[in-house]
Amino acid sequence: MSTPLNLNQLQEEISILEDRLVQVRKNKKRVSTDINFTERLINANDQSLLSTKPFTNHVKILSTGEHIRHYIMTGDSRGLGFNLEFDVIEPDLCIQNLKIKIEPFIRREIGHFIENMERDANLLTFFKGFIEYARLNDQRELFFNAMKQKFSFLAVDVCANFLLKFSDPNDSRISPELIFTWRLNLTPGHVRPDVSLLARMPDHWRTNDEKRVIDQIPYNFQKLVELKGIQPAVEMIVMSIFSDV
Structure with missing residues (x-):
């Protein structure tokens, strides 16, 4: 199993992407955060x-x-x-x-x-x-199925219609576990997706994690979603955690 070295590399990539985003924000006024965020999450064509x-x-x-x-x-x-x-x-x-x-x-x-x-x-x-x-629930199901196919070498369990777990099938007792949730908050006028990614790590990972990168996974995931979209964000963190599986 890999050590948090891969997470440190991921942290550097996020910092570079974040610097680029700052420059974009200076040159372009952002519109309707909820609408843009939703479209980035579902990667779907605009339709009535x-x-x-x-x-x-x-x-x-x-x-x-x-x-x-x-x-x-x-x-x-x-x-x-x-x-x-x-x-x-x-x-x-x-x-x-x-x-x-x-x-x-x-x-x-x-x-x-x-x-x-x-x-x-x-x-x-x-x-x-x-x-x-x-419509968004359908997109969510398609995304979950895509993650199961892409990471077929991992144990990818759909624990609820909004929750996905990633772990190492070879040694689940000491394996890290990533827990991804995608909830749909429905209010009159729109549906706002709410996504998160949490990590459960073995003690030896935390011992070697001097920069406390593991504790920053939820925050870094949100930044990656904004910078690159939900699917690349999940893929980048999963591959960083399970690169040696």
């Missing part, structure tokens, strides 16, 4: 939010009163299903009593957004947000 409409499998309409219709709707977007129930007050053309059912793993990630949509009976914003969430 509504270019992928939710596929409605079934709609059932029941009359519950003189001017009230009760809707039951099921559908999906990119394989992520949803079930909706709501009332339409016909004279006012307004929606009430919106109930949204989604898979538990989706609710764990965007539960707060779903609660707000139910409270406000905001069906249109739910559709827009869910479509964008499904």
Whole structure:
């Protein structure tokens, strides 16, 4: 297993890239950090939010009163299903009593957004947000699969829909472990990805790490994401840690 020497080299590369970024910032005004950050993360072509409409499998309409219709709707977007129930007050053309059912793993990630949509009976914003969430979730799954293929010589475990672990399959007891997370924070208007990379290191690595480069991995990862994008950032750090596997 390699020592933190490779991490020291990585630290030097990051410093060089950071100096270049400072010069770029002096010459060019940056725009909309969230939008640029999202596009760098997913490396996807720009497209309309509504270019992928939710596929409605079934709609059932029941009359519950003189001017009230009760809707039951099921559908999906990119394989992520949803079930909706709501009332339409016909004279006012307004929606009430919106109930949204989604898979538990989706609710764990965007539960707060779903609660707000139910409270406000905001069906249109739910559709827009869910479509964008499904699109980015699809990109996330593709990225995880790409990492498993590229680092097939490592143990790459998808522990949740947002968490990926890298380790040495030959000796997991003393192997370093990198833990990558990619969460999707959904709010009305946009989905903001939140990525991080943490390291669990054996004692002998930390003993030899005089410059405490290991402790700086989370911070350096964020800088690399900004400088080069998410995939190069992950690849650079993984290859630095597991170069001798």
